[in-house]
Amino acid sequence: MKKIFKVLTVMCFMGVLVIISCKKGLKDETFSVYDSSKLTNPENGNQAVIGAYAALKDNGGYGYYAGFLYWLYEYPVDVVTTTITSRQGIQLDQLTYDASNSVINDVWVSIFKMISRTNEAEELINGIDYAAKGSTNALKLQNLGEIRFLRALAYYDATSLWGDVPLILKSSAHFTEADQNPTLTKQADVEAAMVADLEYAAANLPDSYASNEVARATNGAAKALLARLYMRQGQWQKAADMASQVMGKGYDLRTKAEGGLASMFNTNNRSDNEFIFVLKSSNEAGAYGINSNSFGINSTPWDLNRGYGNFPIHLQFYALFDKNDDRRNTLLTGSYKTLYGQIVNVPKEYGGLGGSAPDTVLAKYVYNLKYPAVNNYNYAGFNNVTILRYADVLMMRAEALNEINGPNAESINLVNQIRTRSNLPGLALTGFTKETLRDAIFDERNKEFFMEGRRREDLIRWGKSASNGATPLLKFKQKVVPLLRDQTTYSDAVNYQFYPYPQNEIQSNTSLSPSVNAGRVK
Amino acid sequence: MRKIYKIIIGCVAALGLLLFLLLQNDLVSSYIYPIKIKSIQLINLPDNRLRFKVRVTANKKCSMYLKYWIRNSNDTLYSDLSTDSVTHTLNVMCTVAKTNYTFVVMAGNGADTTSSNPHQFATQSIYQATPYFDLQSIDPSIEKEMKGKYFLTQILTQPGSMVIINYKGDIVWYQPFKKGVKVTNWTPHHTILSIVGAEKIPSSGGDEIVETNLAGKEVLHWRVGKGEMDKLVHHELRYDNDNNIYALTFDKRVWDLTKVGGLAKDTVHADGIVVFNRLGHKLWEWSVLDHLDPLKDPLILKHKKDWVHANSLFKDKDGNFLISYRDLNQVWKVEYKTGKVLWKFGEGGDFPLQKNEYFASQHAVHINAKGQLMMLDNGTKTGITRAITFDMNEAAKTAKSTLIVTLPHDYYTTAKGDAHLFDGDKILFCLTDPRSFLVTDKGGKILWDIKVGGDPYRLEEAPGFLMPKPVMK
Numbered sequence: 003m004k005k006i007f008k009v010l011t012v013m014c015f016m017g018v019l020v021i022i023s024c025k026k027g028l029k030d031e032t033f034s035v036y037d038s039s040k041l042t043n044p045e046n047g048n049q050a051v052i053g054a055y056a057a058l059k060d061n062g063g064y065g066y067y068a069g070f071l072y073w074l075y076e077y078p079v080d081v082v083t084t085t086i087t088s089r090q091g092i093q094l095d096q097l098t099y100d101a102s103n104s105v106i107n108d109v110w111v112s113i114f115k116m117i118s119r120t121n122e123a124e125e126l127i128n129g130i131d132y133a134a135k136g137s138t139n140a141l142k143l144q145n146l147g148e149i150r151f152l153r154a155l156a157y158y159d160a161t162s163l164w165g166d167v168p169l170i171l172k173s174s175a176h177f178t179e180a181d182q183n184p185t186l187t188k189q190a191d192v193e194a195a196m197v198a199d200l201e202y203a204a205a206n207l208p209d210s211y212a213s214n215e216v217a218r219a220t221n222g223a224a225k226a227l228l229a230r231l232y233m234r235q236g237q238w239q240k241a242a243d244m245a246s247q248v249m250g251k252g253y254d255l256r257t258k259a260e261g262g263l264a265s266m267f268n269t270n271n272r273s274d275n276e277f278i279f280v281l282k283s284s285n286e287a288g289a290y291g292i293n294s295n296s297f298g299i300n301s302t303p304w305d306l307n308r309g310y311g312n313f314p315i316h317l318q319f320y321a322l323f324d325k326n327d328d329r330r331n332t333l334l335t336g337s338y339k340t341l342y343g344q345i346v347n348v349p350k351e352y353g354g355l356g357g358s359a360p361d362t363v364l365a366k367y368v369y370n371l372k373y374p375a376v377n378n379y380n381y382a383g384f385n386n387v388t389i390l391r392y393a394d395v396l397m398m399r400a401e402a403l404n405e406i407n408g409p410n411a412e413s414i415n416l417v418n419q420i421r422t423r424s425n426l427p428g429l430a431l432t433g434f435t436k437e438t439l440r441d442a443i444f445d446e447r448n449k450e451f452f453m454e455g456r457r458r459e460d461l462i463r464w465g466k467s468a469s470n471g472a473t474p475l476l477k478f479k480q481k482v483v484p485l486l487r488d489q490t491t492y493s494d495a496v497n498y499q500f501y502p503y504p505q506n507e508i509q510s511n512t513s514l515s516p517s518v519n520a521g522r523v524k
Numbered sequence: 525m526r527k528i529y530k531i532i533i534g535c536v537a538a539l540g541l542l543l544f545l546l547l548q549n550d551l552v553s554s555y556i557y558p559i560k561i562k563s564i565q566l567i568n569l570p571d572n573r574l575r576f577k578v579r580v581t582a583n584k585k586c587s588m589y590l591k592y593w594i595r596n597s598n599d600t601l602y603s604d605l606s607t608d609s610v611t612h613t614l615n616v617m618c619t620v621a622k623t624n625y626t627f628v629v630m631a632g633n634g635a636d637t638t639s640s641n642p643h644q645f646a647t648q649s650i651y652q653a654t655p656y657f658d659l660q661s662i663d664p665s666i667e668k669e670m671k672g673k674y675f676l677t678q679i680l681t682q683p684g685s686m687v688i689i690n691y692k693g694d695i696v697w698y699q700p701f702k703k704g705v706k707v708t709n710w711t712p713h714h715t716i717l718s719i720v721g722a723e724k725i726p727s728s729g730g731d732e733i734v735e736t737n738l739a740g741k742e743v744l745h746w747r748v749g750k751g752e753m754d755k756l757v758h759h760e761l762r763y764d765n766d767n768n769i770y771a772l773t774f775d776k777r778v779w780d781l782t783k784v785g786g787l788a789k790d791t792v793h794a795d796g797i798v799v800f801n802r803l804g805h806k807l808w809e810w811s812v813l814d815h816l817d818p819l820k821d822p823l824i825l826k827h828k829k830d831w832v833h834a835n836s837l838f839k840d841k842d843g844n845f846l847i848s849y850r851d852l853n854q855v856w857k858v859e860y861k862t863g864k865v866l867w868k869f870g871e872g873g874d875f876p877l878q879k880n881e882y883f884a885s886q887h888a889v890h891i892n893a894k895g896q897l898m899m900l901d902n903g904t905k906t907g908i909t910r911a912i913t914f915d916m917n918e919a920a921k922t923a924k925s926t927l928i929v930t931l932p933h934d935y936y937t938t939a940k941g942d943a944h945l946f947d948g949d950k951i952l953f954c955l956t957d958p959r960s961f962l963v964t965d966k967g968g969k970i971l972w973d974i975k976v977g978g979d980p981y982r983l984e985e986a987p988g989f990l991m992p993k994p995v996m997k
Contacts, residue, residue: 033643035566038577 050123057116066112068295125173147206264332298375314367605994657693729758795834888942911943
């Protein structure tokens, strides 16, 4: 018995020693170096916010919302196609892209640049005592709201394109070694962070700004983006409620009397109250490459006004429209006189005027006129790039209400506001089922929002709704495959909902391996 | 046998609990373990190339300081001491530019002491001020005592700076400003009090009063037009023994100068004295215009923009002010509170002087460590600059020079500058025109000579600049 006590005592003693030595060995002193901030005035906070807005166009020209994002959103789906001149674009258009596609990489980098800027701005603004330095705490909260809105927008795009992405919500000053090589965060967790950001933004952003600050995010913008997120998640009631909160905030549709949709996209009308949040660009000489976008030059064809015609639209899309639809007749090149004197017409079988040589050339594609390049033969386009507009809010509410309870008068009324503005008769409630109204809404959305970056997500959401979540790519496949040059390109083994993570990221981020792209590329 | 199993299980459970607590909880473990340094963050300060902050976290409350040294050197320097905290911010405040340093954090609490691993930092070049001070020569006889000395001066052009140099002329501390730093004063609190103002404000004048500690923190910042500071200050800014701040001010008054050919409402600009308490409350003000009649100056129309030109102010042990008037070649004693002019000393003054004792355009008039009146006699009438000390008998209105150190003609300065006793029996000079800092012996032999890359206003020793080795309790 005594022996056992001795043994136990020795064991305990040794155990404590082991623990002590373990503890010393486990936690060693850490050493880090960083620069202290000397940006301590409210004006520095404002500069950081403006810098974060500027990230929307990255380096201008083609960056992020100034161009490449729309390549990822528009090329793979059924409206916009591409010409044979751009290999990266063709890969996206024909679903032959892989992880080394440079546009995928560009957008990834742009998105995380904007996230980084917002994180740094948040850190900076939090460290500035606005009230003590002659400004107000309300402005501080607004500035924080603005950058949190922008961060949520960046994560919205990131999760739309890749699903799970690294979630980084802090300044690099607080990075640990693990943060240098971030792992992928589940999309649901990223979305929870976005909801927190957007709720904060909605609570702290104003309804509107002075006319010289119209490009800034409003609480309406935060709520509209939140509604869009809830739509993507299938949280219909929340989406419907959020959309209704944007209504009655001073936004309205540009009416037919005001010139209709075409006049809203006119470059002389860049602050219409149908716009909720847009990428603003400048037409000033020095804006090229910094404060410009490339939509104008890329949208129209050469023989119309020396555009590059990089967003040709399938004639099949033109054929979807009613011949009285203003959107077809004012926002697509159904018929135009070329620089060389010929008339280009859409063939009759696609609803166009048709005609024959030598006076008339039959169009192979049509082109959008939402980004007119007026007297502006360079990349310094100053078109608004629509990110959120009021028509989308109305259509979201209509769709959400239909998903909740099937067709009702309010949904029909909301859709009809969009239709009648474009010279179309309204729909009647009778005869619609939930399914047929859903299809009508998506068809209407297609005609309303073409070349505004919405179609890809719409097809996926439509597929989910139509299959009760079972086959998200149902509609994508149905609409996209018939237009592929080689229909065997489409593979059921690939989840086209999500793009592959860029090769550059996999190579530089030690937390990622090539296996993350399994099922995302052929 | 069962009992044994119970005991064993009990022991294992206790061990497990202990292990859990020790690994998880610093509160528990801090009672058992000695002080441990957990993290060290070196903070570069982008607006200062010589200064660093180091944030250190320990496992429990303790005192901390840094010791640091130039790599491959034996001279150890110390940061300030931070006490009774888990997290400490320590300041590295004495370095030279473009040099690699090694530092170690020392932490302690009673007998329980520890030190960190050695870490590195490197200083950058100081773009606005290198090379600005250049050691020309040093006499071997004073090299040893000069080694521990540091000197405060200023860059009064824009961008300005408070500057502390070592005996080799290396800048070891600086604090930059967009405006010029016109005047600096090393305070008893080991801070730097200065007049800051745009270059275009004349007469070493400025519109801001700034006091900065060695860590670079502004402990006081007043601006003209805010609070009770309603006039520009110039030439002098000091603490008195009651911790009040006194300075020279610019004053102006409308005067009828028709008798001498001026306007009925003419403006005469002259000087005053102001005393503030540390909270910025104005305690006392005095103006020369209450004590001199401009009409008695036959050249007042020429002088009215800067009449008589006060250029130094010093509060004597009796609490009254010594004010130096360059254009009068006089020093006045002004009674504090009543404002009465007690006496005038110098040319045409109340004290008879020998011919060689008269001074001209003098600067930096003060009472030195030996209780004598001391000044830099710029000597604008002779072209020879000197340091002079006087034994004053104020009651009998007699004065006798006790020391006259005459500098070679090469070191003549028409304006600015100062001369102070240094190290007992030597003289420390700042000479503006020849752009020199000197140390001489009583006979005027130059022992130390620094060339300056700009126009210095003053130079003074900064005793206590170097942090002594901190003592941890």
